Amino acid sequence: MANASAALDHADDPSIQDLLALRPWLKYDVVDGLLMDGVPLAAIARQAGTPTWVTSAAVLRGRCRALADALAATGLDAGIHYAVKANDGRAVLDLMRREGLGADVVSGGELRKALAAGMPAADVVYSGVGKSAAELRLALASEVGQINVESAEELAMIAAIASELGVTARIALRVNPDVDAETNDKISTGRARDKFGIAYQDAVALYRHAATLPHVQPVGLATHIGSQITGLAPFRAAFDRLSTLIVALRTEGLRVAVMDCGGGLGIPYRNEPVPTPAGLAAVIKGAFHNLDVRVAVEPGRWLVGPTSVLLASVILVKQTPATRFIVLDAAMNDLARPAMYDAWHGIVPVSAADAARPVFPATVVGPVCESSDTFARGRALPPLGQDAVVAILDAGAYGRVMSSTYNARPLAAEAWVDGGHWCLTRERQTIEALWDGERLPT
Template identity: 70%
Template structure:
């Protein structure tokens, strides 16, 4: 009996047509090629050049509303805070602000971007293990809705600072439930060995300590167990532990009004089965439905990941005795996820001819001087000529925000598709910008 295929076995990769079919916002047109919400992506590539990020506004709105509806139908008192770290484009933030979303931020820069995009301070939650004094001052001066405290040391620091400034910080203790989410080791955040959160056994004592400190008002608990989670079981385990902690705190006479459930709901990069918003809502209701708490959630990837593509062009095809190397003008400095996480992303040609041409195995790489600058191995694609355009799918989350100028490569442009029209929302970085802030020593 043959061994089962691994999740990254090229033999189990979805075909080009299967990738498109699973994403209703994408269509293949016999004349115009690959369309995003009715807009030919080749037209954007021809005008703006490549590499270029392209986002579907309608897809983001649809997914946000589906998530909000699932929570409402479950009868949950839920506030959705978009995780800014997934994609902090001003257009993305402004759209979620218009939908009524709050923001989950992890830096002073993200806080200011969220405020400038129209998200009210009262709807901002600030997470993160290393908030500086300057960032705490900013959060206090903006009077944001909640600060998720992640350590005893941070709590003491925040109390002293808030007291000195005459402010009161509304805080939730981020508790580490010691639950393995079963995701990539680099994006797991809820195990006892991870840097995030307060040890579960210390939470009651620290919450009581917070209630006695000047300048802070403990309002609830928070947890977050990781990202790209496809199975609901880890959520159920974590939520059950947090619910038990709510009851324990109340038994000690402490008020708990809010539970921040975190984010992490995964998407099907390879068309693999995923958990639904309705399933997540049911897990939350099962744990917290009888506790009379207001819930917060922090979705990021699930909202924006599928809504974005990275357009790239073929520089050349290098023939080898193993398999051809298709060299793109996009690289790991643009989309680092494959190099950092061994992440799988669908790759689809834009040309209507290429999309229906017989396929064969190729290795898709970028031009950066790192062997890790590889997007796919043994990926079945049609023969691609120089200057052919491709779309790297599901690149709306943790794409542009993790970009760099490594190898002195300027940051890519960004485009926005809405109502069958498109526009540029960020110009390609000029080459001169790579050195314009540098100074030679005297």
């Protein structure tokens, strides 16, 4: 085989065995192949086809409870608002509601979906840098628990709409602490040059102004510095700056009851060391334990990322003098993260026999007509034949929710695994549905 003796581009990547060791809900059976919570993924692929998203309800429940327990152990008054943007599947939102989580939404659509899932409006935080007037009316009419204000201009919009509706807007100022989260540039949100939040030096004056507005009730502060953060130092720096602001506001006699700490806790896609919920909770306690505030977190990726895989089948293996290309039926329109962020996802065969074979470097790609439609380069994988099924790991966050129908590719099916059984939670989109709603010009 060409390239069999070539050095891998990423010789330090975790092996298939290493990846599964850190994900105990995934394990091989000699006959049935890769299991998720005891359910053969090969059986799901045969019956549902590929590509298909598969989510473990047990893993999701466990992560909700682990985070809640870590916060409870601090002794702080704390709440969790799930960041709906990470995965807005109805089954996911329903489970979150049953576990007692609220929602963090960033659009009118997400707000409507969270409310439709049964989440109480009082447990919804509305974030986002560009809320339209229509969206703000919806939020205020729905009586959401908190609106995180991103700018002086947005505060003026909220005040005017609240006056028009005759309601009181409960708001928190989202402060940009000018802290580098040391993550991918495209998902860093707490630096002065980023579009998010109110400049740190302007926060006290704007909070003071908000307190004078007749239909606005400032309840506290919020911050969010980025996503996939793999160290605690950026959180510590941001929270230290926010605690100083709380003291400054109270010195002026202003009420600060809530500190919304945002999200951003990373997960080990590549088995890299990442902070635990207990570690993050300790940092939050260190910053705010003596300030008598209700703290809140807005996790997304940490809760849902590891809960799902994307099943895909091999269309063909293309051998060139330089590279072995494994072409899958999943593509960048299904999972955009590798193309958008150069993100790393584990890829493992579903067949136990395939997983036991020697590995060789391969480039894993999809069929979309873009060179960026690449899931991995120089990845150590065994020989895979046509129709072999692979699982792309840690695909629960920013996977199905960012999917598109580019190249006229229908949205993938979705399956739910719980208690040793599985069911479809979304049928595969039909080809005809791609043009449903289109009309020819008259």
